Amino acid sequence: MDARFPADREESDREGRHAMPAGDSAAQEQSRQLALAAAHERAAADARATASRYGVASATEQRTAAALAPLAAAGYHLLADRRWPGSRRAQVDMVVVGPAGVFIVDTKAWADVRMAEDRIFRGQEDVTDELMALADLAYRTEGELVEVGLAPGEVHAVAVLAGRSGVDERVGPVRVLGDRDVLRQIARRGARLGQEQVDAVLARCLSWFTHVDAAAPISTTLPEPVLPGPRGPVLLAPDEDGAPDTVVPEPRPAPDLPTPLLSEGEVQRAMLEGLMAEPVEEWMSFLHPAQARVVRRSYNGPARIRGAAGTGKTVVGLHRAAYLARTQQGKVLVTTYIRTLPDVLRQQLTRLAPDVVDRVEFAGVHETAKRILDERGVSVRIDGKQIASAWTAAWGRVAGGSAIDTDRHEQEYWHDEVSYVIKGRGLTRWEEYAALPRLGRRHRLGMQQRRVVWDLYEAYDKELRDRGVHDFADQIALAEAELRREPLAERYTAVVVDEAQDLTCVMIRMLHALVGDAPDGFTLIGDGQQTIYPGGFTLAEAGVSVAGRGTVLDVNYRNTREILQFASLLVKDDEYADIEGATARGDRPTEVPRRGPKPxxxxxxxxxxxxxxxxxxxxxxxxxxxxxxxxxxxxxxxxxxxxxxxxxxxxxxxxxxxxxxxxxxxxxxxxxxxxxxxxxxxxxxxxxxxxxxxxxxxxxxxxxxxxxxxxxxxxxxxxxxxxxxxxxxxxxxx
Structure with a gap:
């Protein structure tokens, strides 16, 4: 999921302009950004004037509108005094729609406010339910905006405490801020949506939050940024004749408003912080509506999300993990077979949903097993050299010169047979292996060959015990046995498994045991076409059913049509055993919208x-x-x-x-x-x-x-x- 950030582009641009010394380039960029912030403030004056004419219900709400008005100069739309959807009388103070997402803002003129243990009190009165009503509205708004593809995490419920500063708390899913803090907190999220996406979200919000009066949203066109030059400010954009013009901006008179909450300098710093914030990649915040619906979809048990390469399965899985972390109690585990992938996914979620990243745990399957065993005091010793020595000794004692010692198979083939087919499926008796359909293994084995393989497995297992070591398959089996003996007590509310096709049967059993069949508890994400490890199995063997709870993603967003056509030639005739029990040839995307050069x-x-x-x-x-x-x-x-x-x-x-x-x-x-x-x-x-x-x-x-x-x-x-x-x-x- 690699992506480029503005700093990378700026570095590339600077490398391409060899004639400009690095110091001059940096100074000019700093001047440009400061001038841009000043341009925002001048344009915001118009927005403040518009805000002052709104028929807001109270002076406190008017002050919040004025505090947020500078956002209008940065591509935001401020919808004031909107009707609360589904209510005849209730109103929403302010809905902010812009590059940082959607913010539903409610101003509270409350005195003597304190927050403790995820509750908020006004004096001695617990007023948490009032904020939960706002949270419920944000949740319903998420569902509405899913239809245009906005990711659920981009809708925020914000309660503003009038007359307070330095406040930044959470009560459940509601962010509680002082009225001097709200501008900075919204601006600092940076640009998460492109202009077309903002327009699509705004159109939906205008129909969802209908106006009480006929007031239009605050919207101001940003002046071109002005860059100070040696002889005065220079307008960066050319004039109608194509030549750069020189302008001296005149300050505009300030509108007649209550005393500003923030000074001009504070506004500039807040806006500059937002402008300089690294934008999250658009694919993280804006999904295809079908993907966004999958993120919020509720399943009454284990579920599976599958699709061909490039259809956005991992992105959907990350959004779903964030969504579950926001809407359920307890931690969400995101896991996968690849040891290094969880660190990458953690970084992606940090950019995608910083508000919940501390409630999502990322760990490989083996790391998860080790943690379970450590907590139970079960000792496991894994030593690569001793494992290799145990295998060599077992092979020499049982398999060398036997029916399976042929030129057609290296020892690695039989090591995979023991590790993935026998130990990976949790077989403990010869009779189980003798009758086993070896899914994904084309080489048919007769009874004589199977008997030798089973004897090899038993000899290898004994060699491991004699050396006082375990292999990685043992680690998984021991953790799974521990969870069967004593289930984990309320650690995880949900488990999301990425690249599920790479796991073994025992791995699936272990992870499923963490949450069982709880609604929305177990989500498997993957593509059987990308199975690159032997030892296939079915979910039925693992005691997991996803019947009626499967979703297929069928639009390839990553690859160009040319790349996908070239790659698909490799697997066009490939058959594989899918984990749901059917023999499949792979999902084919119904749409590949991007074109590009031929591979x-x-x-x-x-x-x-x-x-x-x-x-x-x-x-x-x-x-x-x-x-x-x-x-x-x-x-x-x-x-x-x-x-x-x-x-x-x-x-x-x-x-x-x-x-x-x-x-x-x-x-x-x-x-x-x-x-x-x-x-x-x-x-x-x-x-x-x-x-x-x-x-x-x-x-x-x-x-x-x-x-x-x-x-x-x-x-x-x-x-x-x-x-x-x-x-x-x-x-x-x-």
Missing amino acids: VYVRCQNEADRQRRMVLRVHEVVAEVGTNFGDVGVLSLSRRGVESATEALKKAGVPVVNLEQYDGVPVNRVKVGTIKRAKGLEFKQVLVVDPFASWLTEKAEELDEVDRERREFRLRELYVAMTRARDGLWVASI
Whole structure:
């Protein structure tokens, strides 16, 4: 989910203007921003005058309107004295619609106010219910604005305490602010919606919050920013003749209003803070209406959200986690198989929903299991060298020279059979394995071969015990057994599982045990087409039913049509066992709205030629407008490929960060990593650097079942890599 921030663009722009010293550029940018803030304040004077003419109910509400009026010069619309939807008499003091979202503002002229334990008191009277009515209105407004695609977290209930300052509290979902604080708190959220999105939301709000009188929303056209030059202020925009003009702005007379809550300097600082705030990516705040409805949808038990690559599953999952954190008590767990992905998702939610990020826990599946065992005092020792030694000893004792020791299978194949098929499905008796449909494993095993595999499993398990160690599958099984013995007491209200197709059956059982079948408690997100690990299973085996609670996302928002067509050729004939029990060929998006250049495939002479071309390609794409080093992902099937690519890029002076160290914080470095580490991420440009040409040309019908299975997993992995690309794809083979 990589994205570029304004700081990256500014850095790129400065690099392109070699004639301007860095100090001069920074000084000019500072002057431009200060001039822009001053322009906002001048335009806000008009908005204040408009606010003063509103028929607001009281002086306190008028003061709130005046305090918020400077927002009108920054693309906000202030709807005052609107009718409370569903009520004949109640009114809403102010609805603010703009780049930072929607704010439903209610002014309270309350004296002797105190807040404690998520309650608010006026003197001795508990008036929390009054704020909860405002929260309920915000919740219903979320549902209304979902129909235009506004994410639920972009609607805010705000109670303003008249005559108070330095107040910033929460009572349930309602933000409580002093009237001197409300402007700053709204402005500082920065730009989260584009102009078209603001217009769409405003149109819906005007019909939802009907006017009591005929007053129009406050709306002011922002003057062009004025930049001080050596001979006076210079208007940045050209005049009608195309030449820059010189203007000296005249201060406008202040409207006749009560004493301002904020000084001109305070207003400028508040507006400048908002202007300089890093905007959240639009895809985080504005969804397709179908996606937004899924975020708020209520399920009466475990649910599944699926869809092809690029359909926004992870984004929907993050929004859903934030939504559940706002609307339910307790913590929400977001988990996935990839160890490094939770850190990236945490950073994304911090930008998406900073108000609830502390109520959402991000942890990999194994990290979650370890925490459960640590809390129960169950000791687990994982030692990679000892695990490898145990496997080698078991193989030599049982499998060497046996019916499964053939040239057609490396030991890795049988290690996967033990780890994913036997231990991953929680099998404990030979009879279970003997009769098991080995979903996702094309190589058919006879009874003699199965018996050897089971003996290998038992020998390996004994070797682990003799060494006093466990493997990662044991860690999951022990945590699942602990939860069966004693369920967790009220830790999580919901669990959201991203890339659910990568988990094992025992992992699903363990996570499901955290919340059971509670309404909206368990959400599985994933795409069977992107399964790249063996050991398929069904949800029925895990004791989970999502019958009647499934949603399919079918619009690809990430890839261009050209990238998706190219990547889909790899898996067009692929069949896989879906976790719901059916054999599937993959979901196909019904719509791919974006177009772009065709992917580039190059056949290289040797490895040195491939590395040289890779470096050239990186320099080519970062030379394009709007693309930076941090927008590029170089992906490999192997760690060796990652090391080779990293060495070549560093030698060429290209900044690099390994995906194993990437935590989601924007960094202007090319991201290099294995395809497995790239799951759940996206990049503007993707380079896939180590496939062999034969992988792309071999025909499945000419392969035996062993090689065909290998080919399917390999091509799915390449498909995952290619569909990480948003704008451009480059593939190099030998």
